[in-house]
Amino acid sequence: MINQMTINGVKAVITYDSDIDLFRGEFVGLNGGADFYAADAEGLRREGEISLKVFMDACKEDGVEPFKTYSGKFVLRIPPEDHATVSRAAIAAGKSLNQWAVEVLKQAASS
Numbered sequence: 873m874i875n876q877m878t879i880n881g882v883k884a885v886i887t888y889d890s891d892i893d894l895f896r897g898e899f900v901g902l903n904g905g906a907d908f909y910a911a912d913a914e915g916l917r918r919e920g921e922i923s924l925k926v927f928m929d930a931c932k933e934d935g936v937e938p939f940k941t942y943s944g945k946f947v948l949r950i951p952p953e954d955h956a957t958v959s960r961a962a963i964a965a966g967k968s969l970n971q972w973a974v975e976v977l978k979q980a981a982s983s
Contacts, residue, residue, distance in 0.1 A: 877913075879920040884908075886916065899924060903931070903940050948973075 875886040877897060884897040889909070897920050898907040906927040908919035931938040950958075962972035 877916060877920065879917060880924055882924060884920055897923075899927070901940055902927065903936060903938055 877884050877886055882899050884899045886897050889896050894909045896909050897916050906923050908923040910916040910919045962969045
């Protein structure tokens with residue numbers, strides 16, 4: 873399980889850094905790095921809000937888009953037998969492989 877925290881609508885992955893005995897949060901999907909540290913969840917949320925605000929302010933000041941942009945395309949390589957299995961599942965659902973995969977990926981990403 874990956875530990876996550878959402879701060880002001882932006883997800884952050886939370887890990888533990890045993891070298892400094894603190895939890896580390898790192899925002900994902902940003903067009904640069906923004907991380908934060910604290911000893912507990914309340915501190916992580918507080919420090920995360922500060923880190924995110926500093927990052928957003930710097931982006932605004934520099935005229936930089938704060939969030940990564942994506943093309944909407946990616947290549948997925950899977951074993952032929954898995955390709956056959958997911959193709960059959962898509963056909964059985966009455967969908968193209970692309971439509972089926974988008975739905976499955978969205979569902980997996982939101983859980």
